[in-house]
Amino acid sequence: MTAQLNPFRNAFRLPTKQRINWFPGHMNKGMRQIQQKLRNVDCIVEIHDSRIPLAGRNSQFFDTITGSGVKPHILVLNKVDLLGPKQQRSVLQQLRRQQPELKNILFTNCKDQRNHGVLDILPLATQLVGDSSRYNRAQSAEHNIMIIGVPNVGKSSIINVLRNVHLKKRSAARVGAEAGVTRAVGERIKIQEKPAVYMIDTPGILQPSVTDDEMGMKLALVGCLPDHIVGEDLIADYLLYWLNKHRRYEYVEKLSLSSGPSDNISAVLAEYAQTHGMFHRVKQYDGQVEVMTNLLAAARKFIQFFRTGQLGSINLDEHA
Numbered sequence: 001m002t003a004q005l006n007p008f009r010n011a012f013r014l015p016t017k018q019r020i021n022w023f024p025g026h027m028n029k030g031m032r033q034i035q036q037k038l039r040n041v042d043c044i045v046e047i048h049d050s051r052i053p054l055a056g057r058n059s060q061f062f063d064t065i066t067g068s069g070v071k072p073h074i075l076v077l078n079k080v081d082l083l084g085p086k087q088q089r090s091v092l093q094q095l096r097r098q099q100p101e102l103k104n105i106l107f108t109n110c111k112d113q114r115n116h117g118v119l120d121i122l123p124l125a126t127q128l129v130g131d132s133s134r135y136n137r138a139q140s141a142e143h144n145i146m147i148i149g150v151p152n153v154g155k156s157s158i159i160n161v162l163r164n165v166h167l168k169k170r171s172a173a174r175v176g177a178e179a180g181v182t183r184a185v186g187e188r189i190k191i192q193e194k195p196a197v198y199m200i201d202t203p204g205i206l207q208p209s210v211t212d213d214e215m216g217m218k219l220a221l222v223g224c225l226p227d228h229i230v231g232e233d234l235i236a237d238y239l240l241y242w243l244n245k246h247r248r249y250e251y252v253e254k255l256s257l258s259s260g261p262s263d264n265i266s267a268v269l270a271e272y273a274q275t276h277g278m279f280h281r282v283k284q285y286d287g288q289v290e291v292m293t294n295l296l297a298a299a300r301k302f303i304q305f306f307r308t309g310q311l312g313s314i315n316l317d318e319h320a
């Protein structure tokens with residue numbers, strides 16, 4: 001049997017030559033603050049979104065701050081509720097191939113306090129710190145764990161859930177649905193009493209320049225950049241491209257598209273807006289007001305379906 005050719009786009013091109021870039025001032029400051037605090041850090045916990053296990057991890061920066069692996073490091077792939085259990089194994093294999101030096105990988109779901117991955121973070125960090133040479137910190141009984149990663153992957157949520165679970169105390173770190181809520185390296189937040197363990201929350205840091213367009217689109221799609229930086233229309237088009245390329249057609253039913261899969265984002269959004277009564281009034285050049293389908297509202301809905309797992313469990317870094 002010959003494999004059917006995929007009739008849809010097999011490459012994604014940005015409409016302009018402009019690169020996707022978001023490196024506001026607070027990231028530069030955050031990066032400096034992280035480096036200044038490193039002396040007092042015993043373990044680095046890098047949080048990333050499990051739906052993009054490879055894309056967007058600032059490996060050069062992380063290499064520098066772990067001293068090329070001297071300081072204990074745990075990679076936590078969060079939001080595993082959106083990746084799904086079936087994809088976990090292939091994500092692990094993918095990561096091990098790509099970065100064999102990664103030793104400690106956990107999958108977590110912060111929305112569930114009984115999640116195994118969440119409960120494993122503190123014991124694993126304690127063990128790694130115990131086994132490591134702490135140099136200037138060898139005399140200190142306290143452990144300081146620094147949480148790092150790109151924006152909006154759940155860094156503050158992890159600190160809060162660990163504080164809730166181990167200390168039975170209420171949340172202390174601010175959480176938000178948009179990227180860029182935590183803007184400075186915060187004070188230490190206690191997560192365990194005896195021995196005392198503290199966590200240091202940091203603002204999400206992206207690579208100063210995202211040179212790979214698809215990587216930038218994946219970061220935008222999972223919400224690591226505020227939506228307006230890239231634009232919802234473009235994010236929705238990338239989502240459609242990705243789903244078609246990977247023959248993931250769950251969207252056809254979810255958006256109630258009558259004529260099946262399509263690679264034309266305007267047509268897809270227009271049909272969805274039409275059947276779901278999404279209209280808005282647009283003033284024309286001649287002053288007349290016309291009622292039109294609201295494509296932006298439809299694009300937002302489509303992206304929302306992906307972000308809440310309603311288009312299926314997806315690893316955006318999976319090979320086509």
Ligand SMILES: Nc1nc2c(ncn2[C@@H]2O[C@H](COP(=O)(O)OP(=O)(O)O)[C@@H](O)[C@H]2O)c(=O)[nH]1
Nearest residue numbers: 079109110111152153154155156157175176177
């Ligand atoms: N579905 C899901 N959402 C999560 C999870 N962890 C965090 N979030 C959400 O992701 C968003 C960003 O969380 P936040 O902790 O502020 O991320 P930070 O920018 O890395 O500190 C918030 O809307 C959280 O509710 C998770 O495990 N699963």
Ligand SMILES: [Mg+2]
Nearest residue numbers: 155156181182
């Ligand atoms: Mg935060």
